Amino acid sequence: MAIENVETLKTNCREFARIGKSIDVLKKANGENHYIEIAKLTGLHKTKVSGLLKKAEKLGLAKKIKTGIYKKIPGVLGFMPKKIDFKAITHKTIRDLTRKIDCAKNIPRTEFPASLTIKSEINASLNKMVMAYQFLYAVENSLRELVRKVFNNENDWWEKRVPDGVQTTVQKNIDEMPYHASKRRDELEYTHLGQLKEIIINGKNWTSFLPYLKTSDKSDFSATINKAIASRNAIGHCIPLKPKDLKIIDVRLRDILEMIK
Numbered sequence: 711m712a713i714e715n716v717e718t719l720k721t722n723c724r725e726f727a728r729i730g731k732s733i734d735v736l737k738k739a740n741g742e743n744h745y746i747e748i749a750k751l752t753g754l755h756k757t758k759v760s761g762l763l764k765k766a767e768k769l770g771l772a773k774k775i776k777t778g779i780y781k782k783i784p785g786v787l788g789f790m791p792k793k794i795d796f797k798a799i800t801h802k803t804i805r806d807l808t809r810k811i812d813c814a815k816n817i818p819r820t821e822f823p824a825s826l827t828i829k830s831e832i833n834a835s836l837n838k839m840v841m842a843y844q845f846l847y848a849v850e851n852s853l854r855e856l857v858r859k860v861f862n863n864e865n866d867w868w869e870k871r872v873p874d875g876v877q878t879t880v881q882k883n884i885d886e887m888p889y890h891a892s893k894r895r896d897e898l899e900y901t902h903l904g905q906l907k908e909i910i911i912n913g914k915n916w917t918s919f920l921p922y923l924k925t926s927d928k929s930d931f932s933a934t935i936n937k938a939i940a941s942r943n944a945i946g947h948c949i950p951l952k953p954k955d956l957k958i959i960d961v962r963l964r965d966i967l968e969m970i971k
Contacts, residue, residue, distance in 0.1 A: 716789075722769035723789045733790055735762045739772050741781030755957055835950050842956060845963040846903075846945045849938070852970055853906040854898045860918050868897050873912050876905045903942045907935040922971050934969060938962040 726732050731754055738748040745763055749756040763780045766772035772780045861867035868877070880900045901909070910919050916928050925931055941959045944951060951959070 719770065719786070719789050722771060723786070724791055726766060726769055726771055727791050729762065729765070731758075732762050732766075733787070735759055736766055736771060736782050736790075737787065739763060739766070739780040739782045741775050741779065744778045745780070746778070755953065758957075838951060838956055839945070839948070842941075842945050842951055842959050845959060846942055849963045849966050850901075850903055850906065850942075852967060853903070853910070854901070856919070856922055856970060857898060857906065857909055858896075860915075860922065871909065871912065871915055872897075873908050876901065876908055879905070902946070903935060904939050907932060924969050924971055931969060934962075934965050938966060 726736070731752060734752050735748055735754065738751055743751070745759045746756050748754075748763075749759040752759065760778075763772060763774075766782070767774050767780060770783065771786050772782045775781050861871055864870070877897075880897050883900050884897070898906075909915065911928050911932055920926055923931065938959075941955070941962055944955065945959070
């Protein structure tokens with residue numbers, strides 16, 4: 711194999727390995743297992759498994775034998791990185807950020823000190839909740855930074871640009887439930903997903919945000935965020951999430967990130 715081909719293979723392996731459980735799926739692609747069978751073996755949703763196998767084929771890591779059946783390229787697993795350090799992955803773009811979150815799905819199970827008692831079912835769901843929270847953290851803080859960027863050069867933008875209802879609710883929260891420790895950066899740190907949407911689409915604000923968004927359709931932007939609010943509330947209130955819930959969260963919160971340039 712030529713050196714340039716080896717380097718391309720290594721690059722493609724690194725890209726593929728950044729996706730949670732991708733290597734586990736590729737290991738099961740033996741030219742006999744159907745992707746639905748691989749889904750059962752790995753405990754993943756069949757749609758995700760199918761997508762991973764198609765990506766593996768696109769990257770030259772697997773070959774499609776027939777419908778639903780793939781076979782990994784001989785020796786390709788030897789080029790896979792041994793361990794992905796998702797903390798080291800920069801996120802200058804939304805794509806980088808979503809990759810980083812994908813990698814975080816492989817974080818080790820949280821272990822509590824023996825002196826603490828906690829039900830096993832709660833402990834078992836912790837890492838799933840961590841993944842969901844990371845997406846929520848990324849979404850809400852990305853929107854906050856977007857608002858700050860757009861209004862950066864304006865004085866008193868909170869009073870002039872933010873809807874009265876949002877201002878009133880935030881002030882009430884500041885008065886009644888102030889955060890602990892250090893002073894918050896600004897009022898935006900007291901806002902949540904729905905309120906951030908209201909700020910962005912409020913009056914003439916929308917046109918100011920258009921250069922930083924991939925959509926110019928205000929209704930589409932609002933609808934995409936509205937679909938995610940129920941998921942946001944479930945995460946925020948620490949409601950245990952089922953596999954189907956996690957899939958919905960992954961899609962809906964990722965859709966929001968993908969709207970930002």
